[in-house]
Amino acid sequence: MYLELEKRLAERLRAVLKDKFGAELAQIPMEIPPDLKMGELATPVALQLARTLRKAPKIIAQELVAAIGSLNGFASFEVAGAGYINARFDRASAATAIATGTEHSPFAQDHALVEHTSINPNKAAHIGHLRNAILGDTFVRLLRAAGQQVTVQNYIDNTGVQVADVVVGFLHVEGKSAAEVRSVIDDCAERFAKSGKFAEAFDYLCWDLYARTSQWYTTGTDAENEARKKLRYDTLHAIEHGGNETAEIAELISTAVLRRHLETMLRLGIEYDFLPRESEILHLKFWESAFELLKKSGVLYFENEGKNKGCWVMTRPCAEVTEGETDEDAKVIVRSNGTVTYVGKDIAYHLWKFGLLGKDFGYKQFFSYPDHECWISTEHGEANHPHFGGAQAIYNVIDSRQSDPQANVIQALRGMGHAEQADRYTHFGYEMVALTPSYAAQLGYQLSDEDRAKSYIEISGRKGFGVKADDLMDLMIAAAKSEVVKRHTDWSDAQVEEVASKIAYGALRYYMLRFSRNSVIAFDQDMALSPEGETGPYLMYAAARIRSIFRKGQTTPENVLAEFAQLSPEKTAAFLSGEENEDIWALWLRAGQRMSVLDQCIGTSEPMHLAKHAFQLAQDFSNFYHHHHILTEEDAAKKLFLLATAAVALRELVAVLGWLGIESPEAM
């Protein structure tokens, strides 16, 4: 509703400005006044134009208001302050629009590709990976809500050094044979399927082995360490090359771990469409095709001088290059030994994402969700498969530290003449997740006095210091359970379990989403699960309480809204005006802002705005709830109106929580 009226007013103003002053503005600034008493929408456009028109802003504003006349959906316009134009909505018609809730998204119908999660398939997922996946998944939900067609990708680096380390761990630290590794994987799967205990799952076993192997490289004699390091790179190269037993074992390990990652993320409702793997990018020779394109476009050049002599290099994004001089700072893409660097492979991969490579993966089915399949890359795939890649816009959810390589890829695209694609390549960066000192201590980590004074404690997967995602979720569920049990002694165990899980997952997702992407999250379970303050449980509680009103009133939001549509505009307007009803009007207005918040989230690639909006909506409702008693209201029309208010609040809250990937229980 808000977004529609905002656009309508901006359009009218643009026409009036052109007609009266000959001024053409691409954008009419619009804002929400600091106080509802001033109206629902305001524009400082007259202030902005004062200089160019050489006129007092107040005069301009007055002339504009006169020229606007009347506008559908608005009650009045007035000049305020130094030259603001404040607009008041026609409250009854606004309420009708909000109650019907048919506002559709005004966005372009693009095909977007979101890549997130991308965990090295060599150990269990940890809390930092959860932030990545939750951010990515939420953004996917937002794009879909806006009507975009979205494919979700999870890039798997199955031929990297991290996988090699676990292979080295099994084969050389533990001295297992290939057959033994196979049976370990099978045993783990079997035991885990039977017990459901994550501690017995294969990704947990790898977590410890990876940490041990990392240490093994540095804890021998110098000569031993040298040999171990050689072993590490020999293993890596065997995996990259493929077609040997080491590569086969790596494939088994990475696939088994990957499957666990998908299960972990599914707990939070996070699903994927396609899993492109590094191994296919190598074996299907994506790079070779990209190399030709890069050479042809002149983005890459062969360096004959300086420290990069013998390499194919690329100029960096912000580099200042003087003609005739060697650019020592250039980014090496092909090494002097002829092998390609990480950025090179990434360029090839991104050309594929935009459909510019002229090559495709083979596809096979890998993992089934209730309503769709997740596909994985393979050399020789199934004949019938969906089409991936060829997106118009891409979003890469990768932590902020990777901004440099991301910038290199964008630079290459632009250099190849794909400016439009480069502009629609978003590095969806985010900061790390750490732990509050008190939570780290709660998890059993020994902290120094210095650590305790810090505002957060960093985690490290390599050192095995951190919280595994599944453990974290289990801990949160257990904590939620103890609260639920206290309040509902009559519930069955299954009921408690279900509601506690919803609370825990919702609390986790909300906590990962309530901060802006570039702020470090110091995670604390108690803070995330707190029923007070800006948390998931607070939001879920608000929804549960509204549901309980309808249960007790023996009606449904749908019935109430259908009946509300019959109420006369005069009555609605009366119920929405007056000092004592300002809080109700504020709640309706908040409910009408969903689309404009969505617009803001997508425009800034920042889901946090929606999290804040959901919180404010719940807060507005709680406020309303304590000031107006609904079910005992004697005036039938007034009671209907109050019920409609609750219905709208619930519908919006549930919708917004759904976009955040949070399910709200019927009762909690």
Place this chain on the structure above:
RNA sequence: GCGCCCGUAGCUCAGCUGGAUAGAGCGACUGACUACGAAUCAGUAGGCCGGAGGUUCGAAUCCUUCCGGGCGCACCA
């Protein structure tokens, strides 16, 4: 050395393309359960928006510079 991010209330954070009196949550203090769920609500105290310049009718927001903190800048992957 170059580049990116951050510095706002005791703490954790919002503040959209410059705009009206800088906002939340937590914590502290006061109040409100014989009415729809108090896992709630209302209220009070608390800020030279890191410092200094500049642009502007107008700056937490833009520019410059300094201070303080974090992270990138390999022919590693």
